[in-house]
Amino acid sequence: MYPFFRVGLFSALPGSILSAAFACSKKEIVPTQVEGIKVETVVTGLVTPWDLAWGPDGQLWVSERGGRISRVDPSTGQRASVGQVPEVEQSGESGLLGIAFHPDFATQPYIYAAHSYLESGALRNRLVRLRWDGQALGAPEVLLSNIPASGIHDGSRLVIGPDRFLYMTTGDASNGNLAQDKSALAGKILRLTLDGAPAPGNPFGSAVYSFGHRNPQGLVFHPTTGALYSTEHGPSDNDEVNRIVAGGNYGWPIVHGTCDDDIGSERPFCKANDVVEPLATWTPTIAPSGADFYLADLIPQWKGSLLFTSLKAAALYRLTLSSDGQRVTAKETLLQGQYGRLRDVLVAPDGSVYLATSNRDGRGNPSADDDRILRIRPKP
């Protein structure tokens, strides 16, 4: 979603290093036909991939919850491990979660990563960055630590904004009250400098950008308007898609979904706290996760859509937004039940769409090939 630039770093590598790095897991790419689009399996044998990120090197990078980061050659599906983030504590839904590239990767070759760890025996989350030397990732530098964590509700999606700040979602760490506590880092969307400090101009003079979130696992800027959108897991009702504004209170745990009093009295709190309502809700819940905008021409019928994956509903959702980006005007559910739980979606620069399954996360029914990275292209 950002201007795609190739750096000389990778093409300058000797061929022998590249072929050694890519010698593992040569897989045949097997297409299947569905709904006017073709879905291919690009990578198999992953264990709970969490974040797909398109690298400035033209490679597909993927984090797995156990701590491994890999590069995948999208033309062959060959995967090379480039690092294991140390001190990753994987417990329940926690572990190595979001990754993002420094916006000046050619001169500042850092990858950011959010992961769970143990501090004095207690589970916490932190943000680190690791330097890429062209072959492997170096030791992590801790940028922000001691974020409340739990076996559930750990947020941790990372994106770089058009303002060159790093945005990070955090879950409520199974303590809903933290989401309304502006002094806590849980249940928030944080806005940080590229060194992990609170971004200047933040609404409360802290790292907090918005609050009242339960477990946002998707975060994406619209590539042309610059508006920020998130997906958020509700409890047993009201999963949400939100448009994120600075200082916004998104209601959790008092308000579920819209201010419609569906779970009891919500309206007085909404009025007193200027709660920002979601653009769309899902009851029963679908467990929404990674999100991306589709602005490419390759699949014309998707142009302008907000795509996001769901775990529980095992589908890819496609939303059409109004021209002002404030409303959802159409919803489409794709690939439902065909590939199991889906954790992340990524639109590649060529307009193909990559998906990561999450069938080995303890809640799925994995096939022998799971977990997989899939690629969607138009049916020829």
Ligand SMILES: [Ca+2]
């Ligand atoms: Ca991603």
Ligand SMILES: [Ca+2]
């Ligand atoms: Ca909300």
Ligand SMILES: [Ca+2]
């Ligand atoms: Ca409600």
